[in-house]
Amino acid sequence: MKTLGVIFSNIHDKEITELTGKRTLASIPFGGRYRLIDFVLSNMVNSGISKIGVITKMNYQSLMDHVGSGKHWDLSRKTGGLMVLPPYGAGDNSLYRSRFEAICGIENFLKHSNEDYVVMSDCDTVCNFNFNDVVEKHVANHADITVIVCRTELGPSNERRMRTAVEYDKEMRVTKVTTSDKLSGKKVLFTNMMVISRRFLLRLIDNADEWGYKSFSRDVLVRGCREHRIFAYEYDGYFSTVDSLANYYARSLELLDKKKRDELFYKDGANIYTKVRDSAPARFTGDAKVVNSLVADGCEIEGEVRNSILFRGVKVARGAVVTDSIVFQDTEVGENSKLHCVIADKSVKVLEDRILSGHSTHPYFIAKDTVI
DSSP: OOEEEEEESSTTGGGGHHHHSSSOGGGOEETTTEETHHHHHHHHHHTTOOEEEEEOOSSOHHHHHHHTTSGGGTOOOSSSEEEEEOOOOTTTOOOOOSHHHHHHHTHHHHHTOOOSEEEEEESSEEEOOOSHHHHHHHHHTTOSEEEEEEEEEEOGGGTTSOEEEEEEOTTOBEEEEEEESOOOEEEEEEEEEEEEEHHHHHHHHHTHHHHTOOOIIIIIIITTTTTSOEEEEEOOSSEEEOOSHHHHHHHHHGGGSHHHHHHHHSGGGOOOOOOOOOOOOOEEOTTOEEESOEEOTTOEEOSEEESOEEOTTOEEOTTOEEESOEEOTTOEEOTTOEEESEEEOTTOEEOTTOEEEOBTTBOEEEOTTOBO
């Protein structure tokens, strides 16, 4: 079965403004050496999808630098491969304002593709997922749309984000879809990953004005769940959503758990790929102390690092202590400085004898290129 991939790189930028001021959500660093887009790209490639379009909007220079021609995901090809799609809405060359407008903006891309099915995904999802099984069930059910869902429990801290809850019958046919920012308790949530028939998608675009469709969630899923053949596919593996700075912090430090790390990066032999950089190995001096941490190549550690994630090229000077923190590429921590529950963006310089501390529910954030 021929399947086309479509990735939305900017849909949730406003939810993590601290990290998306100068980059897309897709290019947010994650896990020591990866970017968020690496997970969905790898999932599609591992599922045999060889033609993938990435819908952009703004601040996508770092994203283009990261994905390049797609060769690190085996997507540098004469036919198909990786394509960055222009950030314009339908018809008037304006930036899209919703997911549905973004889809309408790639109508020509869809029309000139010959794949029967389209896998669409946002970049706020972190998982190791093979789409082959869900595509097979989509075909067997003669479905128009198959939404991938997972069971989760939402607490009070989750109430402010717009989420989509799904209900379905014993045949997995969707009977009700609810979109709200006040969902709480145990819910079956739409993961922002789906399979949709390409011809059906083009029909939605062609009839959007006549049917009054402007929002994919509200108009296609909520209003259309009885009219269209929409099915659910429940995923029960490791899955996390990056939808706030505190959530990014928590989901990142989860990777210090080896079981979760192995399930995410090496599930059933399916690896997560990223851009390869030929950096020197990390260097630890005789006085360095590193406990339960992920330290990327190119780091120089003279001080102490505990329960933290350090990206490439980070320097921790003598006497410095970094605990429960996430330190991005090329950041320097000066002598005798202390970082606790801190997220430091790229190329930050923390001078000597500084003490910076946040909390696990509200990490202290340092913007890119800041000197403290």
